[in-house]
Amino acid sequence: MRKTFLSIALLAFGSTGMTYAQTDYQADSIFIRQIFNSALSDGRSYEWLRDLTQKVGPRLSGSEGAAKAVEYTKDAMVNAKFDNVFLQNVMVPHWVRGAKEKAYIVSGKQKINVPIAALGGSVATPKGGTKAKVIEVKNFQELRALGTEKVKGKIVFFNRPMDPTKLNTFEAYGGAVDQRGSGPSEAAKLGAVGAIVRSMTTRLDDIPHTGSMRYASGAPIIPAAAISTNGAELLSKMVKENPDTEIFFEQFSETLSDAPSHNVIGELKGSQNPAQYIVVGGHLDSWDFAQGAHDDGSGCVQAMEAVRLLKDVGYKPKNTLRAVMYMNEENGLKGGVAYADSAKSKNEKHIAAIESDRGGFTPLGFGVVGTAAQKAKIAAWSKLFAAYGIHEIGPGGGGADIGPLAQQGTVLLGLIPDSQRYFDYHHASNDTFDKVSKRELELGGAAMAAMMYLVDKYGVE
Amino acid sequence: MRKTFLSIALLAFGSTGMTYAQTDYQADSIFIRQIFNSALSDGRSYEWLRDLTQKVGPRLSGSEGAAKAVEYTKDAMVNAKFDNVFLQNVMVPHWVRGAKEKAYIVSGKQKINVPIAALGGSVATPKGGTKAKVIEVKNFQELRALGTEKVKGKIVFFNRPMDPTKLNTFEAYGGAVDQRGSGPSEAAKLGAVGAIVRSMTTRLDDIPHTGSMRYASGAPIIPAAAISTNGAELLSKMVKENPDTEIFFEQFSETLSDAPSHNVIGELKGSQNPAQYIVVGGHLDSWDFAQGAHDDGSGCVQAMEAVRLLKDVGYKPKNTLRAVMYMNEENGLKGGVAYADSAKSKNEKHIAAIESDRGGFTPLGFGVVGTAAQKAKIAAWSKLFAAYGIHEIGPGGGGADIGPLAQQGTVLLGLIPDSQRYFDYHHASNDTFDKVSKRELELGGAAMAAMMYLVDKYGVE
Known part of the structure; x- marks a missing residue:
């Protein structure tokens, strides 16, 4: 089935003559297995999500909860010993119910x-x-x-x-x-x-x-x-x-004056190209009456986990890897815009951006936004993901927060989990921690780590 | 590339020279879409499961609940206007907590x-x-x-x-x-x-x-x-x-004398070969303190739904289609054995048996037990299922209840849903109705109906 799917993937993206060597496949499949094993046996994302949903709770832009979430995720990445953790200022709309x-x-x-x-x-x-x-x-x-x-x-x-x-x-x-x-x-x-x-x-x-x-x-x-x-x-x-x-x-309800808030960024420094970036992210804000467990607490903890996994299995990235908690996806997208603006003004080259904002469910694929050649290159990695039930790597959306990076030619990748339950909980008071399966959440974080690793190792051109 | 695809597919499953025509593909994909549309917009399985878990409740072999479950599923199939609904006697162990x-x-x-x-x-x-x-x-x-x-x-x-x-x-x-x-x-x-x-x-x-x-x-x-x-x-x-x-x-706890119980069988009569059978099933018994929502209320209602869907979209089967609610999978398998024994003694030729006993989660594949040629024939239908996220049709287990049919050469097919959450609830008091997603359950029933349709139309030889 793996071989069959690879062929379909190449068919879908057109044959480009690019190859992905068998020797690389063997090394990569062993390394990716390590990532998944670590995520499933010693993962952090579930406990982070427990805190973010139950201790921090609702975190609509401009609220006290959002400010607490900024502190919580900053501390989590500091405690996980990321090389560098910092906040990025962003003014956000402040609507209250x-x-x-x-x-x-x-x-x-x-x-x-x-x-x-x-x-x-x-x-x-x-x-x-x-x-x-x-x-x-x-x-x-x-x-x-x-x-x-x-x-x-x-x-x-x-x-x-x-x-x-x-x-x-x-x-x-x-x-x-x-x-x-x-x-x-x-x-x-x-x-x-x-x-x-x-x-x-x-x-x-x-x-x-x-x-x-x-x-x-x-x-x-x-x-x-x-x-x-x-x-x-x-x-x-x-x-x-x-x-x-x-x-x-x-x-x-009323709309108050815009409020100061932050994106939260943690990074592992690249050993070869520290000024080139690969980012994984989710959005930190949720609606006001929701724990935002699937939307998008899951994406945030998976992004932190993806970087942590690579660090803790001992990977030394060529490029700088970042986990970004974007603020204000729900009602303004100010965080995503501010992040892209900052990247542009600082001449930070972003190779690829990966987002998880479709819930912490079993991962089934990635949607890729990029050139035909970039899509074909990424599709050639499909057989590495097939062992994890991830069969659908193809055209599709990246994610709202990473969208503004498209202007600098960054490849955008959206994690695509099983979507059947997402709208049972979306933007509602029942989007709570107990609706998230630990294993499903962990598989998504591991899939993002694996994709980040491949992009770091092989690039996207 | 298409040639490559076909050769790889045949390589994976063994080259048999069998073909699956493009014209059939088009007709079948339209028909299968009808099945899924009907399941997702007008399905019965979720409300049946609500009743089976909440009105009937726990149904360990020999218990009053098991007897109620027999009556409930018999009535459900009568009300759904199956051609014929009957009980099959089976003596079961009677253990009580x-x-x-x-x-x-x-x-x-x-x-x-x-x-x-x-x-x-x-x-x-x-x-x-x-x-x-x-x-x-x-x-x-x-x-x-x-x-x-x-x-x-x-x-x-x-x-x-x-x-x-x-x-x-x-x-x-x-x-x-x-x-x-x-x-x-x-x-x-x-x-x-x-x-x-x-x-x-x-x-x-x-x-x-x-x-x-x-x-x-x-x-x-x-x-x-x-x-x-x-x-x-x-x-x-x-x-x-x-x-x-x-x-x-x-x-x-103690083990009482064996108790009389039943398999419950509902059928649509075949128009060409009424004495040849294709069965779908799940097991009706659960553990005593569990609603048995995933194990295996889901499989039972999906089996009834698979036959109902084919009936209600107007399909006229060549062979007789049966939904079988097997009794006593959990602690004896007496129902599965009794069913196969009866089939043998009545010379009922069973072409294929499909079981769902891995929970009512998003379907991802089918495990097939049969000859290489049979597996290759079924694998050639894969592309019909890909549109529904079902990418893994390959070797694997059928299901405990249908196992005894292997002795007569019946092809065994096990529905393979996403397994990540199954053991959160398995054999435990939290295996309750609220743990089942309506859409996930419905997709599984539709997948079984689609497989039953293909087996009926094309056979497995």
Whole structure:
């Protein structure tokens, strides 16, 4: 099966005539086995994650939790004896939820409470809440067809579910998340007084999933919240039964002044090219009511672990290896941008950047962004990963935080774990430590270490 | 490159000259997509599993729960409008745990309670419990080297952990489970009065994992229990600190007379060869204190779902398709043996048998037991499964319950899901419904349906 897959990988990327010698394969497979053995028998990532989720807890940009997370991960890398650990200043948006939201559906004499959560970036409702008739739509086309006449004064309810038939749940998310990101302003343009968005999950449950939204310039500013999927099903049913159904919601969120924060960076110095960098990373911030165990505590501890593993199995890198905890992926990406800006201004050549921001699940592949030749070179390493169940190295996204490095030609690699459970927990209060499997988390960190090793040893050109 | 691919594929599986036409590929991939879409958007398996784990609950052979499970799955298949649903009589062992076990470690003035669970098949301790000094060993060689002199009158503590570096956790289990299955009698042969076995899991926690043990003929019968991994770590530490450390345990288990029970079978009649069979199955029994969500409620509902999916997408099978709920896999395999015996006595030709008994996790492959030609034919279907992340179709185990069919030359196929979390829950009280992901479960059922379809359409010769 390994041989078969290698051929498929080369087919997918086109034959380039590049070879990967059998002698290298033998040495590399032994070394990579060491990495995995160390991760699985003596790993640190799980205990780091326990602390980050349970001692530090929620860590939305600008919050006290985020500041604690900066200190915690800095200390962790100092204690793991990285060569150099430092903070990088970054100003971040500072949005706060305030008191817990309230919401209920009113239909005739019925009044039923439903779980909601203000969307990240949303304003509060007017004092005393917002109550209005509900217009349910599945997409913007349907919304616009209704026009101002039918939307004005109403609360627009966006209720298009994530498509459960997509094997890759990120694809299903991508097909639904416009409702959350742009729905509120699209509704406001037609005179809506509020927006309620079905939570972005394929599960049916009572947990609202938040996430960022953006106000379009020029559109009226209206409050917006996510409703749990069970709440959405109920609301839809009640609206169908009685078109005069109303929803009330009250939320207290606000955007404060930008706050100072940090990316956290730990490194192993390169022995040959110390001013050339290979980075692994995750984002340190989470939503405010979430432990952020999968999103993205897992990516952070896996990144620290990838560098630690290479150090502790005795690897001496040619290039400088960095673990980067990016701040503010959730509602601004200021950390990722600041990191790339700093790299540019300091002329730091970044060979490759690897990110884990798809949860701490069993790794199945890497998505690679680069030239055809770079992709082919990386794909030729596939057979080294097949022993670990990692069969899908191919085109695909890197990760939001490393995206800004693309401008300097850095190869971007995104760890691709099994995606089936990710949106059960994404941006929600149930994204807790107990949802992470120690072994699955460890396999991801080891896979990142192995990829970092190969990039360091062979380069990407 | 395509030529290279084909030759490598044939090399890997043995060249047989068999081909799988491109036109078939297109039709089959469309049909298999239908199966997966139906499973993911309109599946039944998750709600069946909810009932089987939460309404029926634990279902050890001979128990009331097992009898309820027989009724439940029979009704489920009748309600799903299978062509024919029937029970197959089977006599099963009837072991009962009795009251909850007690155990504590005594070292000097310290007395610390530890969680244990009687091993399946073990006798009770004498009334009032067993208390003795502890001898820790890692394997039988070490035990035998100690000899009667050092073992007599002691409680032998088997404490070799599952190897965490094995990627396939079943391999790690296979490398440790001799301690549970044969350890008690090995200890008894040297005069031990009891055996305590480290739970078969790579996790460190407070949950004992039971499982069956067998008394060797001629060896004295001594009581045996599993201790939680945290308990094992503590016991080991205390024994090292004080060789006079004792453990007390009391358990109330007993083996009653064999009890009548059933396999449950539902079928879709074949249109061309109704007397030829393709079966999918799981085992209906679980341990007594476990909901048996992954082991093996998942396999049962996936088997029912595989047949239902084919029926509900409108497939008319050539051969008769059966979903079989085998009774008594955990402590006897009487159901699997009875099924094969019945097939033989009725001259029912079984083309292939597919089992799911490795948990309801994301499917990654199938293990195939058959001739080289049969394996090559099945491997040629691999590319149909790749779109669903199923890349590992190769040699490997089928499943315990279908094993007895091998005698009639039936091809055995075992669904291979991701194994990382399986032993977190195996044979333990935390093997509960909430540990199963709806999507992961559904993918497994769809994969089994797809495999059943291909076997039905193309045969295995």
